[in-house]
Amino acid sequence: MSCWQTIQDYGLRSIGIGVNLLPKSDFTLCQQFTLIGSGLIWNVYFGALALALGFVFATSLALAKSARAPLIRKPAEWFIFIFRGSPLFIQFFLAYEALQMLPRAGITLFGLTIETSWTTRAWAGALFVLFLNTAAYAAEIFHGALRSIPKGDLEAADAYGISGWQKFRRIEWPTMLRLAWPAYTNEAIFLFHATTLVFFSSFPAFQQRGDALYYANYFADKTFNPFVPYPIVAFYFICLTLLLTFGFGLVNRYLNRHLPSNQKSRIRLRPQLIR
Amino acid sequence: MFASCADPKSLEGLTWLLCYLTSGKHLDFYWSFLTVLLLLAITAPVALAMGFGGAMAARSAFLPLRLIGKGYTSMVRGVPDIVFFLFFVIALDQAIEWSVHQIRCPDWTEPIRNGLEFRVCPQAKVPLSSSAQIWHQAYGFALAIFTFAIVFGAFAANVLYGAMNAVPRPQLETGEAYGMSQGQVFRRILLPQMWVYALPGLSNLWMILIKATPLLFLLGVKDIVYWARELGGSKTQAYEYPHPDWRLWYFLGLLVFYLLFTRLSELVLGRIGARLSRGQATAAGEAMRKAGA
């Protein structure tokens, strides 16, 4: 079987398109690359969606943590502490246990039946945990950035009579993003790395559709040789990281476009955000 | 443990719970907390040393060494630590045995790699298959520590490299102006000053390390996650203490342990940071001076 044929058969296997049964014998390198790459779709799905949703939530959390009223500040502080203070692995596990306690038949609310069975699927449950987790980490970054907005900028805004939403939208938020972006890039990279943990969480694999590590494990199990599939996963992740760094670098350039070139903040790896 | 626990099936209520929580397996579980702490206590300095080596190499004027240093530090950026853990321990184990084999059995004629099988001469097994179980466990633990230290050493190298570059250039130039050699400048000026800059990064690293310990079970160490899973899973009558699935409670316990541990670390590290900043020419040091005045 040619490699092209293999790619057609298994390239989208992880989302249920293509040949139903996984290869059972005569494993080729091409099969390993194709299936593990297909699994990577899920890693990208988890990473990208959690990051996008988490970004919005993190901004509100950071604002809540900066609020004066303890009623708003305290919950945000506790949320951030719990998610940053405990291992993601344990969060996954507890979330799965909690979600499967929901009644299977669905919850009836005002005559409407809300389905619950999908919550224990990895695509929803694991995504939810990753979303909360990255929101907590990013909120801490944004909170730090909010506090380091130059005083002069805020005073200038006051002088111009800009206040409230306008001030946030036009002064605080863009500056916060610019200051936080290098650290946020690292958060994004490590969030993508953290998606590999989904395989070790309790969320079960459904119809042999899994992430990159699921297929790597499948091959390691069938060929009894861990030295081929796992390095393939590593290779894919190096590519993914380079791509992310490039994309976030572009945004960074955009955020810093008004600054003289010698003041621009460069993105440097600050590995404070792994879980 | 207690004499009254001799026949667990006849017990009820609190006595049952007391006996259950003091069974041999639970004692292993409690010990595994110490295992985790021990691992942290050993890994942290080893990782720091590796990071120091990595940062030094990355700064080296000698190109191949610099490439090795840079390659090592950027490794963590690309590869998720879990993927690394999954095959590195077996690879490391085989590499060690292969080297011992080359030294001890130079006359061995059979191939070491036979298909997927890895076979060295009996004298080259590490530890020897005749050695006590405790040595096998110690060896496995050492492999786990080394693997952890390599990964987190790369993180530490990043932090230290940044800290070395953060020491103000005029400080070093002053040293050079006094006629110090490169080595003297490094030892007398750069090294003592870099720690203030490195501390925030290293504090974070410590937190990362704490939160990475649940992955120990991937390295074959019987850590708290292993025991929590093992104890929590539902038990049939084949066991002395049958019970339904209690994993949720065990994992909640782990969650509390980790939260307390990270909180405590935060407080201690905060104090160390304050202590180190005193009298330093940094923003934090300046703030302390103003507050005092």
Next chain:
Amino acid sequence: MTRIALATAIVALTSGLAAAQDVVRLGTEGAYPPFNLINDQGEVAGYERDVGDELCKRAELTCEWVTNDWDSIIPNLQSGNYDVIIAGMSITDERKEVIDFSQEYYPAVPSVYVAASADADIKGGVVAAQTSTIQSAHVAESGATLLEFATPDETVAAVRNGEAVAVFADRDFLAPIVAESNGALIMVGEPVSIGGGVGLGLRKSDAELKGKLDAAITSMKEDGTLNTLIEKHFGPEGVKF
């Protein structure tokens, strides 16, 4: 007198040496009762513990028990972390390509479906099985939707909480769980025979050890010890030789 004492001392010494060289490390999973489990003292126990200890006694080997994850149990055998796999491992052709098996020490046992209700759809519904077992491969081919978990325990939990309609596993693993569930779980459908009996896994290069263990298993089969142990751990329903 001293001469005799010395001679015994030498014998003791040499036999001690011989024993020291013959330490055989037995690798098991420790999470598959009644085959193997970690008992409440934190030691390996179960059917395979008794069989392994008896085999080592008969083959005059000094044995030590090691536990290892199911996932990496074969790679670790091959890199020499232990010498024998004794973990309820069915003899299959795939596995035979990379490791050797001793003769069976437990007969081929059918696998069964266990569900929460008698009308569970085991042909087209969601069926749980442990990752990388012969059962998970079977479910994947049967047309049912396969739901994979890392440990056998979680597969049963999935049926209890309704995540899956049924779990597919060795009958001997499921039977005690069904018996103790007070009717919450029942066996459904016909038992399926897949895989061979359960054998010891060995490296292909360890022919000598395999010979010794094979001989020991034969002797245990002949004098009925094996059947006694099966009765002890699997109850009267256990399949005997």
